[in-house]
Amino acid sequence: MSNESIVEDSIFRIGKVTSVDGRTIKVSVDKAKNSSHLIYKGDLIKNVSVGSYIKIIKGFTIIIGKVEGEFTYEDKIISSKEYSSDKEKINRTLSVSLLGFFNKKEFERGIKEMPLVDSECYLLNRIEFNQVHDFIRKTDEPLVIGTLTLEKGQKITVGIDSLFASHIGIFGNTGSGKSYTLAKLYFELFKIYKNNEKFKQKSNFFLLDFNGEYVTESENVIIPKDYKNIYRLTTKNNDGQKYPISKETLYDHSFWAIVLEATEKTQTPFLRRAIGNKSLAEKIKTNDSLKELIKNTFWLGIAKNDGELGQKVLIEFLSELYYSLGHSNLLNIRDAIRERITFYAKDNKREFVYIDTKGEWYWDNNMKTKILEHFEELELPDIEINDLDVLKLQIIFQYYDEIIKGFANIEHLAPLIKRLGKNFSDIRKVIEAKEDVSTSKNFTIVSLKEVNIHMRKILPLLLCKQLYEKQKTKNDETSHLNIIIDEAHNILSRDSNRESEQWKDYRLETFEEIIKEGRKFGVFLTLASQRPSDISSTIISQLHNYFLHRLINNNDIIAVEKTISYLDKLSFEYLPILPTGTCILAGLSAQVPVVIDIGAIDEEFEPNNKTRSLIENWKE
């Protein structure tokens, strides 16, 4: 046995320490250990190279270091032409940074003791190598996600707890394999748990897909279609799938504050008043009372005799109603009335006057009768209007009501009403209100491929916020929500000229809150993005686990360097040269940053993000 260990030592010894300088030490490599592999007991073992680990033995202490660089110079004394072997000529020196040590056969990060000059250095044997790369805590379950790039065949497993109960960031240039990595993580998770009842009840996964990569024709990406809900939203027409929201959410003013991009100080309280106005809602629901309401509101405006308000606002009111109600003859009525009424201002008389076709003037009650005559002809569409329309009308009525009564400032609220039409018509294409929105499937994919740019900003926020708030109020410590956002720069970017500062702040704050506080409520984010420099640094730096693919842009690399504390110098330098499908895993779930080849997903479950081949398509 002792003989055995001597043999082993002679095979695994690769050199000795020649200098110690802080955390960096230099190792001179034995001349016979310059091949790239060694054979031991029928096993192929990778020899030392940049990126590999060595153990340095100092007495009984075993210190683990990572090779960060190597240098060679020719040995001038031995380099004679006469009688030599090539291997004698080369002196190889490694620069090694210390990482951790073995404590009772378990690897631990951190350094307690420094090596001495002349301490012997060895390759790690298979068991030790596995221990350094064993990221699974005792209470955790393993998940195989790929193999080590520098050591083919070495599987890398991470703990399910330490990965999925954390915020994950997947960054890399386009075409570097981000989406594949994202899919792989969840593919592996679902492979294990998809039929587990408790898993179905307790956890919820929500994937936002901006480019439709996860909704292929067969709908089997990540998991078979039977296990998930897919919504392909579109703003191009009204026939697309719609994301269901509960009635409760529909009457939540903060929901509409997001949809209508309401300002916090004036517009949001207005929305609260409008949506909370139950009596208004009741009146809108039936045709007769609605007619009554239109008449009354209009007359109220006239009766105010307010020159500031003018007839323009009242005419606008009718137009707005027409566009919200659809088929009605409101426009004819509007035009008729517009010709007949004017605002008369002379001496101290300032009031509306009605002039009929013969040129006769009417005031006060006479005028009222004349005007109401016009409304007698009003015909409203005889179809039941849905909740969304009711809400829209509620907002319109509330707005004109408040304007007419002088409760609200027209300058403050007018922008909101301007947005109302467009945003409403967009939102009704993508959502629908339902009494019951519960589902037995715990994985939801929402594709925003066909959604216009405007809605792409609003919808994710809307859906995430709603899910987050719901999870927050659940108050169930065992439940768990994973929000997965591919191409996250779409909604988490700091720079966007399209939107107001205020709104942008609100958008970022919402996600920052999820990042900062989500953990307490079991809400976790998985972000994938090709522009880490674009994403708020607060968000990036708060992530727990990083999968870093190739990054070329200098700004992105700097953003990663500045914000990610788990990355060592060597891994960092790998960033621009990583091949597709290879990434660096760093963070809480890995003891040491490792470069891994992401394992394959069965073809059926792959995301649809193949790089196109031009010449393939041009072939006859």
Next chain:
Amino acid sequence: MDIEKYKNTIQDCNLNFLVGSGLSVPYFSTLGNIEVLLTELDKNTTLTPNEKTIIRASILGKYFKTVISKNPQIIDETIPDVSRDEVLVNYKNFLVYLNTIVLKRKSTILNKQVNLFTTNIDIFFEKALENNQLEYNDGFYGRFKPTFNLTNFKNSLFKKSLHYDNTSEIPVFNLLKVHGSLTWESDKDKIVYSGLRAIDDVQVKFNAVESDLIDFTKSATIDSHFTTEVKSKTISSNYSEFLEEYKKFAVVNPTKEKFQDTILNLQYYELLRLFSNELEKENTILIVFGFSMADEHIREIVTRAANSNPTLTIKVFAYDNSAKLEIEANLKKGSAAIRYNNIEVIEIEDTTKKFDFKTFNDEFLKAILDKID
């Protein structure tokens, strides 16, 4: 088969091959029971010396006819022979693939030599090496009287480029024929290169005796088959003349009692020592195919080296599943006698195929070569 792993192994290992009679199939059939018969014959006590001579002549005669006498045809390509060409192509591919692999292997600590240990006495390797103008070393030195000497192995060849005077090593195959070769002839205390001269001489003697020989099948045994038939034969000088002439071949005959000739005996042991030395080197791979590991001497060396050198890895390619089982039994695989787990017997994954020479070339060497490019 994890080709990537084999590629890396070959990249960083001293390369050794051990090949046997399986390579030259179908041109030569495998030896069958000849070894068993010759051994049985030696042990037999009931037969008279004359009867033994007749039987020995019959057995060796068959060996001469089916194996040895077919060798001149390997060189003479004017005689058409489909199975010869087929085998020759296999040899050619094997050597060319291997040569390319070694040529592409740039390493400061490994040379570009490949050791080919073979128990075959035929001349396919020499023919294929020469046909493809590959550099090889068969242990002979000299032109007028090429003489065999162990020290001639391991010579490296370097080429200088015409333009810049750079030197570069070129791949060399060391051809180590541990059971001798038909091209060898013993001359006093030396082994000299004879070409295939001896075959013609023996052929004359064989023709004289051929009709008197006892024919036998693969399943024949000394007891049942030869003993009755030999009674009907009368001893003539033809038998012993044939056997005397046959002795010219400096080859180890397929029998357990292999070594009568002292010089051959010596060379045989020296070659095995070289084999053993090569296996003791660090980071060494031994690839075995076409060889059943039935030869006790060689098997002994292989297992001994495997047990003492943990940096040696041995890959034995088995023709099919039954061959695999046989080889594993021969190597006592799985028993406590094997210390390190460094011998692997490999059978083909696609069970519709067999691991013959062609398959080995295509699915192993060629596959590795494809990985390199």
